Amino acid sequence: MNLSKTIFGTLLLILLCVNSRAQELITNESVLQMKQLEFDDFMIADKINTSDVKFDASISALSELKKAGVSSDIISLIMEKSKQNTKSRTGIYYMADDGALKMVHATVFSGTSEDAVANRLVSGFIPKMKKARLSSSQSNNIINADSPEFTFIFDPSSSQADNMQTDQGGGGYMDWWFRTATSPNEFVLVKLDVNEKRNLRELITGKSNLVSNNDGIDPKYAINFEIEEIEGNKFKVTPTDLEEGEYAFMYQGLVPNGRANQSVFDFSIR
Template identity: 35%
Template sequence: MKKLLLGLVSLFCSFYASAQNEILTNQAIIDMLELGFTEDIIVTKISTSKCDFNTEIDALKSLKEKGVNSNIIVSMIKAAKSIQENEEYANDAVSGIFIKEGEKMVRIHPTIFSGTKTNTLGSALSYGIADAKIKSTMLGTTSNNIVNTTLPEFYFLFERNRNNISLSDWWFSVATSPNQFALVKLETKGKRRELETGKVNIYAGTSVGVNEENIIKFRITEINDYEYKVVPESPLKPGGEYCFFYQGSIPQGGYNNQAVFDFSISKTCKRSNAYPVGSYVFVFIENKIKKCLIKDVNVENGEIYYTGETSTFKKAKWRESSCSLDKEELKATILGQIDDVQCRVIKKYNNGMTICISKELTPDQIKKAKDAFSLKGKIMFNLEGAEGKGEAYAGIDDGFIIIYKSNEFIKL
């Protein structure tokens, strides 16, 4: 009995392996027809199998003579055409980052850095304790790649043949996923755009990488092994400058990472709201979390505001940054109060966070907040209403409270 069972298992495995490697040919279709399989079964088999059909005129004539009907022959021709198109696409497939504009796909070409600079003022004023930022610069106040929506759809296409690495487009032969790129907000200074790519500290040395505060999260949808759709998690700012920056390993042999895939959001495009009218969201209002119905959306000073009503039909107005579909997610952002000043987290990084406050904290109150909330790493304080602009009025870094508008350093 045991030998019989093993024999059946072996036979099934052999059959399964054979089925997995099976390729339909013209002769296979004729054989199925002679065995009495109906048209719908044969057509289904064609659509679900690997095929290698000969659809030249003489081959089609032979199929007709053997009794293969027109519907089956049409399915065979379509399968052969699909295989041919896939092979041509694989051979001719382009790689890079593309933006979808309507039905058209537009390539985003890389822009090379024009130079680098190091800001040593903050380091000098703090006697070398604060970091000196390394910034890579690009010529021009705007990119040549103009995007006309605040929630753009990007498509990352990676090389199918990874044996050939070109000097001009090597990113997409080495990388395998958009996760190896960072979407970063650029700063505009004078007639150029800047990207922080590292920092120097006389005690800690040099570190390389973009500033996490300027990184924008995005959602990835896998289309196939080589193509991905990328969409920012939240709307980008009209008139803003952005880029995709590669953060993976760099191959040896003359390759460098001195370029980014930059783009500008048109100043005239209307900012897209993350939540549609008629939906319910949880909102931080009057120091409480309330469920609200969105009835209208407006843009004020570049910020999205919603108007609606609470579950008790009370009218309310709130910023997009103050709401979420997830109540627990919103609750987790609330730190508490310092002398009646509400503090909540609006962004977290590996080495710190950005905190939104209802009014400015004094240096003594900042010290109290650090102890009360056990704040560690680099902390940025944004006033409510300025959180979407990414502008902090104060911060904690390397053992100092920094008041940015007066460039004042206060030791903790």
């Protein structure tokens, strides 16, 4: 009897300590820790329902929970909470050092240019490079990892009116990209050329000559990335190892009438 009281008191103390941290972010790892401490399902569920959460509901992550003995009821709750998270603002997010998701705000092109040397060639058969410029030699989105993980959140169910919504702030950010696109496959990842002297970054957005005019990113400059579907409108994107430098995701899909694709989602790897 005394042993039972001791165990109950210990569990109650642990629960009180956990609840005292109301703003603690609960993740898959948190659930595994509570399971290892032999928390009952009602305790784990209560903690999930009264805390901020960020769950990975991918098949591989849920499999790990199941193997660890987490009950089907708790796994169902995790999946439900994960669905609620997808109602957050559409866009591209990266995992910060503190484990929180931070938005990658779009940066508007500060100007465009064409190769002046090629322009002066009489023949015109040497392609002229079209370049878009970004102000400053470094992005405001700084990531301290060579293998960053990004989360893309889309909202393809929105109406056409939603697709045409206006600037929402945050450096010219307009989320029509994520209301028109349905997959990260409609974006391309490229490394930006840095011009320290002129304090800007450049991106080749096309080339032209007398016989052709090609807009968009040349596939040979694209950087590969892996895509894992977390839910119907939420994806995990992991690029291959990135060197230190400046990078950007750029939308390559169909641009709605009335819109111009004049921004990129830029970031620095440090």
